[in-house]
Amino acid sequence: MNETQIYDKNFAPLPIADLLDGKHHFVIPSFQRGYRWEEKQVTDLLEDIKQFANDDNVKSDSYFLQPVVVKACKYNGMEAYEVLDGQQRLTTMLLLLKRLMKRLGEDEREMYQDSLYDIVYTNRPQLDFDNPQAAENIDSYYLSEAKMIIDDWFKEQTKNKQNLNNFTGALLYDQKRQVKIIWYAIEEDSEDLVSINIFNRLNKGKISLTSSELIKALFIMDYDLRANEDKLPAEQLSMEWNEMERKFQDDNFWYFISDDNRGTQTRIDVLFDFVTCRDEEKDTDYSYREFQKLYDFCRDQERNNTNEQFVSDWSDDIKNMQDAWKQVRKTFDRLVAWYEDNLYYHYVGYLVAIGFTPLQIYNHLETEKRNRKLTEPEYEWTVEDTMLSLRKKMMDRFKQDNRYIKKDTIDEFEYKSEYVPRVLLLFNVECCRRGQNVRFAFDKYKKENWDVEHVDSQNDATLQEYDDRMRWMKNVKFILNMEHTDRAKELANECQNLIDEFTERSKVNVDRYRAFYQTINKFYSAESGENDSEVDLTTKKKDYLSNLTLLDSATNREYKDAPFAYKRYCIVKNDRLGDRFIPLCTRNLFLKYYTDSNNESSYLDTMRWNSSDREGYMNAMHEAVDPIFDSVIVEEKEVQS
Secondary structure, three states, X not given: OOHHHHOOOOEEEEEHHHHOOOOOEEEEOXXXXXXXXXXXXXXXXXXXXXXXXXXXXXXXXXXXXXXXEEEEEEEOOEEEEEEEEOHHHHHHXXXXXXXXXXXXXHHHHHHHOOOOOEEEEOOOOOOOOOOOOOOOOHXXXXXXXXXXXXXXXXXXXXXXXXXXXXXXXXXXXXXXXXXXXEEEEEOOOOOOOOHHHHHHHHHOOOOOOOHHHHHHXXXXXXXXXXXXXXXXXXXXXXXXXXXXXXXXXXHHHHHHHOOOOOOHHHOOHHHHXXXXXXXXXXOOOHHHHHHHHHHHHHHHHHHHOOOOOOOOOOOOOOOOHHHHHHHHHHHHHHHHHHHHOHHHHHHHHHHHHOOOOHHHHHHHHHHHHHHHHHHOOOXXXXXXXXXXXXXXXXXXXXXXXXXXXOHHHHHHOEOOOOHHHXXXXXXXXXXXXXXXXXXXXXXXXXXOOOEEEEOOOOOOOOOOOHHHHHHHHHXXXXXXOOOOOHHHHHHHHHHHHHHXXXXXXXXXXXXXXXXXXXXXXXHHHOOOOOOOXXXXXXXXXXXXHHHEEEEOHHHHHHOOOOOHHHHHHHHHHHHHHOOOOOOHHHHHHHOOOOOOOOOOOOHHHHOOOOHHHHHHHHHHHHHHHHHHHXXXXXXXXXXXX
């Protein structure tokens, strides 16, 4: 039976108004995805109906929504329709109709009060169409967003009441111009009453369904159709699925386990990629095809009553869909256990951030354990072994010409080196891990676009625009006014005079600006003495690691190429107010926690980044990362022995 044969009967264009009889109840089966329409789809629907209702050039008297495919069913003892296709349209239309009801007069609202159709869900939380709460779950989030889009759209339409009246009429009662849906009802005597089969054919090739959503459909229908008495109830499976999906919506968990900032509805796909051992070489539909093969195998096995084994590249132990679900749960539980453990959280999170997948990390650990067992059958794997193994995996990103980089060379890493962001991130992660009281914020690291920045200003090459240069001068004046030295006051006055001059002319005198820039750079770069103007700025090695740190893009924009003194002021202010997250080691750097506290220092010393600061910074970095670099030395010794 082909797809078109399904629709030969019970086809009808159905006015939306005909659904407002209080007798239409729609049931969304468990194998379907939740509501996922976004702004474009909602707005396009509203604008299309508006144009149809108000454009005199429109020749047709009907506006047709895309098809809704249903099958008659019983739900809680009442006659209902199981929705096989069209959930998104029905849901959006219900939101829209509820909004329209608010525009009606009191008598009309009373008439329609109990006439709207309703939508219920099997094995998933029911949605509040009147007041959806975005934080409840992913479905409610999208529903809440759609409601706000509709509300905002209606506010804009109040400028033309006639257009809005025509819009309302086309939906509710206008007999001349009506909004209709294409209604397909699957007859009870259809040759194929299995909803999942129809559902899969309808959605074959559509981009609206992700691999994980199709995988869920396979699991639900398998558990519904199999006659095995000890099968997991579909209701329980749906509850477990929702539990896992909620976990993946938690940004803290998601950005720990993934380096991919994908849409919220696709995050759980990473779990099935892990289970099916999908690597980067395989296409995005690989996992779904593997589960589809298993599902088809199980159905064929039941029909033919054979004892054949399921063969795949990802597991030798899975014989049926129930085994596969157990594997999914086991994998999910493993990821959660990693997330909750301090060592795994920081080291796995770091490895993911530098380009490894959870599967690659897991395979590495299992290989290490297996190799250890081969050499020492009675050996019990320890936490220390796990730590050493993960450290060795980290070092795979610190190789040059297939040889490990030595720890003594990190001091010479320069700004544009690929190793700089890796070692700075490692420094932050390791300090958080050892501290025990704070977890590294992988979510903020990835969402806020942290990058490598100079601690002490490099040069004025990046400040070419008038606004940038004026902002720099105002920042400099601000920090000079905070100091209480004659030289600082003198420089602040000079700065203000230049600001006034450039403001009056709406143009910067480049030569005077650059001369003042050098003066300020020397003033705040002096190693000793507030009037040291002979500092050789070319010897400062400002591109070396000792002058580099991690900063989020917003903070960097705030003080773009300002002197260290102003950068420090911004960091301290943001940290004190708590309105922006500052990377741990960046915070410690600007607060000079790495500088030898035994040295006597003046206020001006705290506003400079000098050689002792750089030395203390690098010593702290070596203390944190050297044991990780030493892990490959341990490995080399093990190989030699």
